[in-house]
Amino acid sequence: MKFELRHLRAFVVLAEELHFGRAAERLRIAQPALSQQIQRLEADLGVILLVRDRRGTALSPAGQAFLPEAIRTLEQAAIAETTAWRAHKGECGRLRVGCYAPSSAGPFLETLAGFQLRSPEVELMLQGLRPGSQTAPLLEDRIDIALMTVLGEVRPPGEVTARPLWRDPLVAALPKGHRLAASSQIAPEDLAQESFAVMPRGRCGEWFEEIIALCRRAGFSPRITHQLSEISDQLGLVAAGLRVALVPRPSRSPLPGEVVYVPLAGTRLEVSRCAAWRSDDSSPVVARIREALEVTFPVAFS
Structure with missing residues (x-):
């Protein structure tokens, strides 16, 4: 021309x-x-x-x-x-979001929904994350932002920035007919005779070791019969009355009425929820969703 x-x-x-x-x-x-x-x-x-x-x-x-x-x-x-x-200005484009355990990610997903409502021309793509490899999709440029679910200390790699959003206590997931289901809280040692469904050691070693350490501090070694990567799969066994599990407190139960969540006494072990992104990411869309998270979670926990 x-x-x-x-x-x-x-x-x-x-x-x-x-x-x-x-x-x-x-x-x-x-x-x-x-x-x-x-x-x-x-x-x-x-x-x-x-x-x-x-x-x-x-x-x-x-x-x-x-x-x-x-x-x-x-x-x-x-x-x-x-x-x-x-x-x-980040009002159009694409946002690829990774999230593990959506059943307990309610506040994060609600922030995403509000962001999508305000920015309808941003293509929002949501994909599941596997425990133990939550930052790999970021580093491989397969997602732009992740909701990390970490049991214990948050230690992202140097190329990733993680901002804590909130914490969920670890609770016991029990079948509705379990002998302890009506308790207001239970001690970890109350589960000494139970069969557990847990995260696989090979998939998420830190999570596996934290659960083992929690039980050993209570004076027993857990009887682990199933190692399942997805919390929803663990809860499926719990709902069937076959196993118990230690999981983050869900914001809404994926199996309402079938699984009871009972707080654990005598432990402060919590699950950290963190927004994570590549430290060198200059995307305006990522900057806008980070601003939205700042509004929803104005004070990150220390």
Whole structure:
């Protein structure tokens, strides 16, 4: 494209007015400057767009054919400019979010829902995370932000920034007919004779070891019969009355009425929820969701 958009705009206004004086006034330029712009546009195109004679100014056949395309070009240029500015402000684009254990991620998911409502042109893509590899999808650029679920100390790699959001206590998940289901709280040693479903050691070693250590501090080694990566799978066994599990307190139970969650006495072991992103990520969309999380969780825990 040889011509400038300002020359195109000058032609469209002149085609609408068919009068150099009125067109120059609308464009807020001098009439000689308007004449120069039209002459430059005609030279760039190699055609005559306007014909001037004693009767006034008229569009040539080339000008008549060129006018609707010129209007469309200006409209598309305006759309392109708006789109670029909105992308710069993070109002459009793509946000890939990773989340582990959605059943206990209610406040985070509610923040995402509010963000999507305010930014409908941001394509929101949500995918599940596996325990033990929650930062790998970030480092591999498969997601942009993650809700990390960590039992114990949060230790992200140096390339990842993690902002704590909230903590959930570890609770005992029991079948509804369990002998301890009606208790207001139980001690870990009350579960000494139970069969446990836990995280696999090979998939999430730190989580596995924390559970083992908790039980040993209570004076017993847990009888582990099932190692399942997904908390929902562990709760499925609990609901069937086959096992017990130690899980973060859910914001809403995926199996209401089938599983009872009882607080643990004598332990302060908690599950940390953290938003994590690549430290070098300059995406405006990521910056906006981080701002939204700051509003929802204004004070991160220490």
